[in-house]
Amino acid sequence: MTRYLIEIPHSEDTVECQHVIKLFVESGSHLLSHAYWGCKSGVHKSYFISEFDSREEALQTVPPFLRRHANIIELVTFNKEDIRQFAEMNQKG
Structure with a gap:
């Protein structure tokens, strides 16, 4: 499975913001009930990280009326070998 960060923006309007949180x-x-929120910092987005079989599966967890604006970001980690390979690719190119 692949790990994804799901970022869902919503309105700054207080009533709408509270409605989405609720x-x-x-x-x-x-x-969804364990999402993280940036609203108190003025960033009206919710965030959660989870593993899914695909980007499409991750998107299906987002409530339908918010899907259009959702960002689904695949998360990866890099190690020293990855960095070495990147350096070698850049030297060849």
């Missing part, structure tokens, strides 16, 4: 918290979905 929807997530009361969704019954463990994933």
